[in-house]
Amino acid sequence: MKKTIRIVSAALALTLGASSVPVQAQAVKDYGKAKNxxxxxxxxxxxxxxxxxxxxxxxxxxxxxxxxxxxxxxxxxxxxxxxxxxxxxxxxxxxxxxxxxxxxxxxxxxxxxxxxxxxxxxxxxxxxxxxxxxxxxxxxxxxxxxxxxxxxxxxxxxxxxxxxxxxxxxxxxxxxxxxxxxxxxxxxxxxxxxxxxxxxxxxxxxxxxxxxxxxxxxxxxxxxxxxxxxxxxxxxxxxxxxxxxxxxxxxxxxxxxxxxxxxxxxxxxxxxxxxxxxxxxxxxxxxxxxxxxxxxxxxxxxxxxxxxxxxxxxxxxxxxxxxxLTLGNSSTSSGYDKKPLNEFTDLIRNAKKTGEGAAALLNEDRSNAAAVAKDVFGIDLTADEIEKMKNTKDGDVAFGQIISARSAIGWTTxxxxxxxxxxxxxxxxxxxxxxxxxxxxxxxxxxxxxxxxxxxxxxxxxFIYSRAAFEQKGAQVNFNYNEGNPILEITKNGVQYNFPTNRNYAIVNGEKQPIGGLTVFTGEKIYVPQGAIDLVK
Incomplete structure (x- = not known):
């Protein structure tokens, strides 16, 4: 079974950005404890x-x-x-x-x-x-x-x-x-x-x-x-x-x-x-x-x-x-309380595929839209619906709108x-x-x-802001973009510590060393776990 790593509960300085302001603990209700x-x-x-x-x-x-x-x-x-x-x-x-x-x-x-x-x-x-x-x-x-x-x-x-x-x-x-x-x-x-x-x-x-x-x-x-x-x-x-x-x-x-x-x-x-x-x-x-x-x-x-x-x-x-989504659309502005359930649900329940699945059956010019609609949804497309199939950018959207209209299903966005x-x-x-x-x-x-x-x-x-923390230790800090896979390079006392971003280790003298968390690059700053700070002597 994996080794338990203790969660540090004390506030650490220089944690977030360049700030040394400790984060306040969240006040949460005691609900009890669960294993899973x-x-x-x-x-x-x-x-x-x-x-x-x-x-x-x-x-x-x-x-x-x-x-x-x-x-x-x-x-x-x-x-x-x-x-x-x-x-x-x-x-x-x-x-x-x-x-x-x-x-x-x-x-x-x-x-x-x-x-x-x-x-x-x-x-x-x-x-x-x-x-x-x-x-x-x-x-x-x-x-x-x-x-x-x-x-x-x-x-x-x-x-x-x-x-x-x-x-x-x-x-x-x-x-x-x-x-x-x-x-x-x-x-x-x-x-x-x-x-x-x-x-x-x-x-x-x-x-x-x-x-x-x-x-x-x-x-x-x-x-x-x-x-x-x-x-x-x-x-x-x-x-x-x-x-x-x-x-x-x-x-x-x-x-x-x-x-x-x-x-x-x-x-x-x-x-x-x-x-x-x-x-x-x-x-x-x-x-x-x-x-x-x-x-x-x-x-x-x-x-x-x-x-x-x-x-x-x-x-x-x-x-x-x-x-x-609404159960009811503009067609049910009146008579909404008279419309039976099956008119909302039958076409959807009996569909052989979703709109996405039906769209995958369309040929490039969508000339087979009527045949697909008949096979998948059991409906005969009207002339207006065939035109919609041709002019709507995405086939799943077109099928969705057609079945929604026939089922009195509304959409606002x-x-x-x-x-x-x-x-x-x-x-x-x-x-x-x-x-x-x-x-x-x-x-x-x-x-x-x-x-x-x-x-x-x-x-x-x-997530400690790396530059401030390492410079406080007297180390030199360099950022190597490394062709899109950045590496944080830290040098102290003649030893170079490389921290590849998005990974949970450092490379020191050619060997991987665990650091207890990820090195994260946000596009502006690099954050490292306390284990990375402790590694640099």
């Missing part, structure tokens, strides 16, 4: 999207339903409508942030939940639950249906002010020490695709992970560390999925729980149903329902585990709503919306559940409380 924590995020799922999925489901109920405990306010530190990067950061760190920051403290505050904005911490990395759990000796993991470098899984496992810098986020994840990484995203690990030409797939294998690309490999796990990339970019929507090529979200969730639960000190797991959001961006009701129902099956898996292991807390919360989302929480008798109207950052604080961690103190240990 599972956080599940249905990305982009609004309350009304869940309502639609429930109506489409044959039993008209969701596994999540019995866990409802409240509502979540999703606003960013500086704006009312959230993006996945800052919203996930809030849950992962207990601090609201701003777009496009991943695991980074905001540069602006002022919105509810961010009234205590500290400009001295602006733009600095902040510790997350995975980093805290690892230092308690727990096992950790992330699961997603998108590429794992995407905003939400990255929020829990990496740090960068730009959510689109997949190369840096991927490298940090590889050196973060997690036991389980499952989903998609091998493109950002491949030597031929990365700007720095690093072969991270080989690095993953060298670290002892069982690296998997096929679903059948989940049935023959031989290692205590697994890394599964079942698509170069993102998994297919569940209704479009080829089960021989890609596993279901419930299957990879089960695999993650099987591995992580072997640790007698417990675990932390984050599971994201990523493409609820993507489907809602496309205004595709079939995709939204497909992905909510697939996510709900994964919730059933996690709920069964939690109820069988009474030292486990399960939290489910969306990061924001997407699309502004192809972007995010600012409404509250549902909070779901299961806790054993020894732990109080999180309830009521809460900020997304309070989810992060709740997790810290039940795991017994102090993420602000850990931030002070893990």
């Amino acid at each position: 924590v599972i956080v599940m995020i249905p990305d982009g799922m609004s309350i009304e999207a869940a309502t639609l999925a429930r109506w489409v489901d044959e039993d008209h109920q969701l596994e999540m339903d019995e866990l409802v405990t409240g509502l979540v306010r999703t606003n960013n530190a500086n704006t009312p409508i959230a993006d996945s990067a800052p919203a996930g950061t809030a849950m992962a760190t207990g601090n609201k942030s701003q777009s496009p920051y991943v695991g980074v403290y905001p540069s602006q505050g002022g919105m509810p939940g961010a009234e205590n904005f500290d400009e001295n911490r602006s733009g600095s990395p902040i510790a997350n639950h995975i980093e805290a759990a690892e230092r308690l000796g727990k096992s950790t993991g992330i699961v997603s249906t998108s590429n794992v470098q995407h905003a939400t899984p990255a929020d829990f496992s990496a740090h960068h002010p730009n959510r689109n810098n997949f190369d840096s986020l991927a490298e940090q994840q590889v050196f973060q020490g997690m036991e389980v990484v499952l989903g998609a995203g091998s493109t950002s690990l491949m030597k031929e695709k990365r700007q720095d030409k690093e072969d991270l797939i080989q690095e993953i294998k060298d670290q002892g992970y069982q690296y998997m690309t096929r679903p059948e490999e989940l049935k023959n796990i031989t290692s205590e560390k697994i890394w599964g990339m079942f698509d170069p970019d993102a998994l297919a929507n569940d209704w479009d999925r080829d089960s021989s090529k890609e596993p279901a979200l419930s299957e990879i969730t089960q695999a993650a729980l099987t591995i992580l639960s072997k640790n007698d000190k417990g675990f932390f797991l984050m599971v994201e149903g990523s493409k609820i959001d993507w489907s809602a961006h496309a205004n595709d009701p079939m995709g939204v329902v497909s992905e909510i129902l697939a996510f709900d099956k994964a919730v059933a898996t996690a709920k069964e585990f939690a109820k069988s292991n009474e030292d486990t807390v399960l939290i489910v919360a969306s990061d924001h709503g997407t699309g502004g 192809e972007g995010h919306v600012g409404g509250d989302v549902a909070l779901y929480c299961y806790a054993p008798k020894s732990v109080l559940p999180l309830t009521g109207l809460v900020h997304n950052s309070e989810i992060g604080q709740y997790i810290s409380s039940i795991m017994g961690t102090d993420l602000n103190a850990l931030s002070q240990e893990l």
